[in-house]
Amino acid sequence: MNQKTYSVVPGLNMGLFSPKDLEEIVTIINKYNVPMTKITSAQRLALLGMDEEEQKKLKSELQPLIRPVATNGVHYVQACPGSQWCKFGTSDSLALGARIEQLSFPEPLPGKVKIGISGCRMSCTEPYVRDVGIFATKKGWTLVFGGNGGGNPRLGDKIAEGLSDDQVVDLVRKCLTVYQQKAKYKSRSARFMERFGIDAFKEAVLSE
């Protein structure tokens, strides 16, 4: 067993499994004697300590139970249980996450984009330190852009608040389009916002 072999299975429906799906996943994992598993911060399933050939076979068996990899360049969309499952939730973060996962762009995005969506202002998915952060208040959705939780952290800038589902989806599309058109290759949104400036960015995304 190679302790260092590490493989990530993409797309587990924003961290949600039905008990039946979970049971099937565990059955497959046990069949291949996976030494250890981990749910990553991106809410994906990591398989640890496996032989490479065995990983390939296991992944093909898991395929029907996982979501396809997003082709829009978004690294991940993380959504909390929201109003569907959490007593504090005022808005449906899971449904919004599913819509935002479907956004597509004509060109690849310049850098990794992590999106965090929270169904109330307690912000369990840490939206202020995501490239795109969204949280609900009683007035609607608030959108922040340009946050980062890495080695050079930055709080995102508030772009708009009191948004409906349609308005926030549209504004996410506009923010990522401006980022795609104006940011340098490999520049994360936090560094882009420091260079581009919040005023110019707001003018670009809110002017229509």
Ligand code: SF4
């Ligand atoms: S952000 Fe609010 S709705 Fe979402 S899990 Fe946390 S407390 Fe619940």
